[in-house]
Amino acid sequence: MIVEDQEKTHDHFAGLTVWDEKIQGKDIPGTTRVPIQELSAYFDGKFSGLVGLDLGSGSGRSTKELTEKLPGSRVHAIDLSLDGLRNTKATPDRYQASALDIPFAGETFDFISVCGVFTNLVSDDASQAIGLRMNAVKELHRTIKPGGCVVISDFGAEHKIDKYAVNYKRHALITGEIGTIAVLKQGVGFIGKSDEEVAALKGTDSVIRYAHHYFPRELQALLKSGGFKTNTITIGLTKTPSGIPIENIVVLASK
Ligand SMILES: C[S@@+](CC[C@H](N)C(=O)[O-])C[C@H]1O[C@@H](n2cnc3c(N)ncnc32)[C@H](O)[C@@H]1O
Numbered sequence: 001m002i003v004e005d006q007e008k009t010h011d012h013f014a015g016l017t018v019w020d021e022k023i024q025g026k027d028i029p030g031t032t033r034v035p036i037q038e039l040s041a042y043f044d045g046k047f048s049g050l051v052g053l054d055l056g057s058g059s060g061r062s063t064k065e066l067t068e069k070l071p072g073s074r075v076h077a078i079d080l081s082l083d084g085l086r087n088t089k090a091t092p093d094r095y096q097a098s099a100l101d102i103p104f105a106g107e108t109f110d111f112i113s114v115c116g117v118f119t120n121l122v123s124d125d126a127s128q129a130i131g132l133r134m135n136a137v138k139e140l141h142r143t144i145k146p147g148g149c150v151v152i153s154d155f156g157a158e159h160k161i162d163k164y165a166v167n168y169k170r171h172a173l174i175t176g177e178i179g180t181i182a183v184l185k186q187g188v189g190f191i192g193k194s195d196e197e198v199a200a201l202k203g204t205d206s207v208i209r210y211a212h213h214y215f216p217r218e219l220q221a222l223l224k225s226g227g228f229k230t231n232t233i234t235i236g237l238t239k240t241p242s243g244i245p246i247e248n249i250v251v252l253a254s255k
Helices: 036-042 061-069 082-086 126-143 168-175 195-199 216-225
Strands: 051-055 074-079 094-096 109-115 144-155 180-184 207-212 229-239 245-254
Touching (some): 036 061, 036 245, 126 216, 144 216, 168 195
Parallel strands (some): 074 094, 109 144
16 A cells, blocks of 8 residues: 555546646645644644544645644555655655545544545535545544544635635536536636526536535534534635635534
8 A cells, every 4th residue: 555556646546536736837735724723722732642644645745744743643644646645754654545435444543634635525416526525524434533533624615704706606507516616727707607608618628627615514514424523613714726815614523
């Protein structure tokens, strides 16, 4: 399972598209806040001997921060992207794997940090997207020890703080789900288009990818459906990969 033992970079892994870390030639690291303050509060600043997982570790930004700021813990990293894993330093190790099939035995982790990953659990079919998220939560619950916790840090959908201008209803004409946006090719927009014209963008090359933004009650319900209890919800600000300010929701839930 060690990353360097595997053959080559895949565009797809476990049936999922590997996140494209380069859009228009620019490196795009994760931008959601690594939930150090939530983990520190939950474990009362005592990390010695804890085993953690950075689920969807990207190029290792979040793994580095978790490792440096939670001293004494050991943080594994997994991601779909081999390219990202090659840049990731994780102790004990990093693995190419999916959030939907975490390659560890049940009750392995004291904590799992999930930064900027759930936004990628999307599909052309909204009910399938919800199924993907439920499967991921099921895997989180299976692999976390009783008394352990998961922290999800992702893009929020309420935008009470920053008034991020997004019309979820218009996006849903393409994506089929409120909160899921269609990331459009440069130069393509909704202004001046009828609802029918917006809907007709679905499946065309004007749509680069989908991304989901989470409402607090939605993440809470999702985690509850998987057997977790929400302890804290924090709303802050971050930036999208293209540099636009956006809400960052962080939910810590315990098993
Ligand atoms: C925005 S990046 C965040 C990376 C890192 N956590 C950070 O904060 O810097 C999202 C990462 O999630 C990974 N990802 C998306 N879906 C995944 C899945 N189903 N299983 C594992 N990783 C996934 C992508 O490959 C990508 O590297």
